[in-house]
Amino acid sequence: MHRLLKTIRQSRTLAAVTLGLALASGRCLADDIQSFTEPYRTINLAAAESGIVIGLNVEEGDSVEKDQPLADLNQAVLKAGVEIARSHRDAVSGLKSAESELKLRSERLRKLQELRQNENSSEEEVNRALLEFEVAEARVLQVQEQLEIKRLEYERIRLQLALRTLTSPIDGVVTELYRDIGEFVSPADPVVLTIVQLNPLRATFSVPIADVKSLRKGQTVPVKVDGVAKPVNAQVELVSPVINAESQTVRVKVELPNPGNKIRSGAKCFFASDSVKEKLAEGLRSGARQ
Numbered sequence: 102m103h104r105l106l107k108t109i110r111q112s113r114t115l116a117a118v119t120l121g122l123a124l125a126s127g128r129c130l131a132d133d134i135q136s137f138t139e140p141y142r143t144i145n146l147a148a149a150e151s152g153i154v155i156g157l158n159v160e161e162g163d164s165v166e167k168d169q170p171l172a173d174l175n176q177a178v179l180k181a182g183v184e185i186a187r188s189h190r191d192a193v194s195g196l197k198s199a200e201s202e203l204k205l206r207s208e209r210l211r212k213l214q215e216l217r218q219n220e221n222s223s224e225e226e227v228n229r230a231l232l233e234f235e236v237a238e239a240r241v242l243q244v245q246e247q248l249e250i251k252r253l254e255y256e257r258i259r260l261q262l263a264l265r266t267l268t269s270p271i272d273g274v275v276t277e278l279y280r281d282i283g284e285f286v287s288p289a290d291p292v293v294l295t296i297v298q299l300n301p302l303r304a305t306f307s308v309p310i311a312d313v314k315s316l317r318k319g320q321t322v323p324v325k326v327d328g329v330a331k332p333v334n335a336q337v338e339l340v341s342p343v344i345n346a347e348s349q350t351v352r353v354k355v356e357l358p359n360p361g362n363k364i365r366s367g368a369k370c371f372f373a374s375d376s377v378k379e380k381l382a383e384g385l386r387s388g389a390r391q
Contacts, residue, residue, distance in 0.1 A: 133325075133371040133372065134306045134307065134308055134312075134371060134372055135306075135369060135370070135371050136304045136305055136306045136307075136369075136370055136371075137304065137367055137368065137369060137370065138302045138303070138304050138326065138357060138364060138365070138366050138367060138368045138370055139302065139303050139304065139305075139366055139367070140273075140297035140298055140299055140302065140303070140366050141298045141299070141300075141301050141302060141303050141356070142271060142273070142297065142298040143295065143296075143297050143298075144270060144271065144273070144295065144296045144297070144298075145292045145294075145295050146171065146267055146269070146270070146292065146293055146294050146295070146296055147291035147292045147293065148174060148264075148267060148286045148291045148293055149264045149291075150174065150261075150264055150265065151285070151286055151287050151288055151291075152174030152175050152265060152285070152286055153174060153175045153283065153284070153285055153286075154172060154173070154174060154280050154281065154282050154283065154284050154285075154286060154293070155173050155174065155175050155176070155282065155283075156172060156173035156282065157171070157172050157278065157280075157281070157282060158170055158171055158172065158173075159171050159172075159275050159278075159294070160275070160278070161275055161276065161277060161278055162274065162275065162276075163274070163275045164272075164273070164274050165269040165272070165273060165274070165275060165296065166269065166272050167269055167270065167271055167272050168268050168269065169268060169269045170266050170267070170268050171267050171268060171269055171275070171293075171294065172266070172267040172280070172293050172294065173265060173266050173267075174265040174266075174267075174286065175265070176262060176265045176266075179258060179261055179262040179265065180262060182258045182262075183255070183258050183259055183262055186251065186254050186255035186258050186259075187255055189251040189254070189255070190248070190251045190252045190254075190255045192248075192251075193248070195244045195247070196241070196244045196245065196248060199237070199240045199241045199243075199244045200241055202237045202240065203234070203237040203238055203240070203241050205237075206230070206233045206234040206236075206237040206238075207234055207237075209230050209233070209234075210227070210230040210231055210233075210234045213226055213227045213230045214227060267293055267294075269296055270296075271296060271298050272298065272300075273296040273297050273298045273299065274296065274297055274299055274362070275294055275295070275296055276295050276296070276297050277294060277295040278293070278294045279292050279293060279294060279295075280293045280294070297366065299359055299362045299364075299366060300358070300359040300360060300361075300362055301356045301357055301358050301359055302356070302357045302359045302364060302366060303338070303354060303355070303356055303357070304324065304335070304354070304355050304357060304370050305352060305353070305354050305355075306352075306353045306354075306355070306372065307345065307348060307350035307351070307352060307353075308350055308351050308352075308353045309349065309350055309351075310344060310349055310350065310351060313340060313351040313353065316337055316340050316353060317337065317340060318337055318338065318339065318340060319336065319337060320336070320337045321334050321335070321336055321337075322334075322335055322336075322337060322355060322372055323335070323372060324355060324357060324370050324371070324372045325370060325371045325372065326357070326364055326368050326369070326370045327368050327369040327370070328364075328365075328368060329363075329364060333357050333358065333364070333370075334358070335355040335356060335357045335358075335372075336355060336356045337353065337354070337355055338354040338355060338356050339352070339353065339354040340353050341353070355372075357370070
């Protein structure tokens, strides 16, 4: 009997130690909550306009930086339009002519007003000169407005031309190309390629209601990832306010740092629920009592 009790005590102690070592080393336990890593962002990069692909600057698997040019649509017509609009924008001969006319009318009005003070000109001559001055002044404003419209037209075509080049909105990795050079991109099917952001990664866990009470946004939690020796210190991004009625779980999103993209998207990941931690503590207490 004494040997049997001793064996039971040793078994309990061994179980508690094993559970503690498993949790410390990050090995998966039966009650660990499992999920998979996924890209922090997945962007299906689409063309804003229809056209023919004339250039692809990346291949699948290439790392890209924010604002890096990735693909080009045909641009010849718009480039010509930009040059025409630029020449119209920079044409100032009409403005110079209108300003010279205004200067002439202004000088004539001034002289007639001086002569009128000495009664060497008539009121009618002064009024006519004033009217001609106002007409010349309006002409200058009209030319300035036309030049502003031409400037805006140039900007419109320039921006339209810029839309013919697809640039990366994020730092990421190209995972798929849907178009090749010479293929047409239409409004009905505008996606050219897919970019994913792998640093950081994201994981979404379905956490039992009993275990979610201790979680809050911004909290750091250890997450074990397959193929990674040590648990990753992830940050809680979201603790959903909605409970899944069927599973009685709450959706929890965490952000996992991934410098150098060492962790692959789609890898299994786990973090221990409070019930596992409680079992560990109870096992250790039982072993201590024995």
